Amino acid sequence: MTIFDLSGKTALITGSSGGLGFAMARGLAQAGAQVILHGRNQDKLHEAHSVLSSEGFNVLKTSFDITDEAAIEKALGNLKGDGVYIDILVNNAGMQLRKPLVELTRNEWDTVINTNLSSAFLLGRNVARQMIERGQGGKVVNIGSLMSSVARPTVGAYTAAKGGVRLLTQSMAAEWAEHGIQSNAIGPGYMITEMTQPLVDDPDFNGWITGRTPSRRWGTPEDLVGTVVYLASPASNYVNGQIIYVDGGMLAVL
Ligand code: GCO
Numbered sequence: 218m219t220i221f222d223l224s225g226k227t228a229l230i231t232g233s234s235g236g237l238g239f240a241m242a243r244g245l246a247q248a249g250a251q252v253i254l255h256g257r258n259q260d261k262l263h264e265a266h267s268v269l270s271s272e273g274f275n276v277l278k279t280s281f282d283i284t285d286e287a288a289i290e291k292a293l294g295n296l297k298g299d300g301v302y303i304d305i306l307v308n309n310a311g312m313q314l315r316k317p318l319v320e321l322t323r324n325e326w327d328t329v330i331n332t333n334l335s336s337a338f339l340l341g342r343n344v345a346r347q348m349i350e351r352g353q354g355g356k357v358v359n360i361g362s363l364m365s366s367v368a369r370p371t372v373g374a375y376t377a378a379k380g381g382v383r384l385l386t387q388s389m390a391a392e393w394a395e396h397g398i399q400s401n402a403i404g405p406g407y408m409i410t411e412m413t414q415p416l417v418d419d420p421d422f423n424g425w426i427t428g429r430t431p432s433r434r435w436g437t438p439e440d441l442v443g444t445v446v447y448l449a450s451p452a453s454n455y456v457n458g459q460i461i462y463v464d465g466g467m468l469a470v471l
């Protein structure tokens with residue numbers, strides 16, 4: 218039983234049919250957790266579920282709109298009804314919308330904020346209620362971004378949301394730590410996923426990333442696994458309100 222062992226724990230990872238979420242779900246399963254996959258696309262969710270199940274892991278799946286309070290209530294109620302309590306919540310689901318602020322519509326702004334930030338509040342709040350009631354503590358891992366700390370043109374709504382994720386994480390720590398809940402965040406750098414593929418395919422942007430990143434490479438979803446297992450495990454029981462940037466050194470170096 219190492220301090221990274223997650224046996225007997227249940228982890229819900231939102232947006233885990235693919236990309237960063239799927240890699241983190243697989244890593245948490247490899248560390249012994251029962252994982253609950255989540256996604257909106259039924260085909261992708263079913264595929265992810267069968268892949269991890271075929272690898273011998275204990276995997277459940279759920280599908281709900283992370284911006285819809287009633288849907289969240291219903292989904293968590295169904296899981297609780299099946300005797301499934303969440304010990305580890307990874308708020309990973311999100312979206313990107315690249316557009317100059319002066320062209321952004323109110324609806325586009327609201328959608329980005331709701332999907333990337335309000336969702337973490339809504340799901341975090343409901344899961345924390347259960348954790349506090351159950352009295353056995355828990356772990357919340359919010360997925361921020363490099364943009365939790367720095368900006369670049371054309372991703373203003375995403376950056377504001379991810380900045381909010383960083384301070385929401387500290388607010389969760391402020392209120393929930395006394396209940397044995399550790400709330401922390403991960404700030405992924407430029408990782409190769411569906412969301413960033415257009416940037417990878419852009420020779421100028423790709424050149425900028427490999428030049429600007431001290432590690433001289435894009436990150437991969439697997440680069441996040443060690444950090445999410447650490448923040449989900451007893452190894453981080455005295456860590457709260459922190460954000461760990463997994464960015465190849467980009468934020469630390471001019
Ligand atoms: C962008 C990218 C970034 C990455 C990542 C960086 O357009 O700049 O989408 O926001 O997704 O979040 O941490």
Ligand code: CA
Nearest residue numbers: 361362363405
């Ligand atoms: Ca990101």
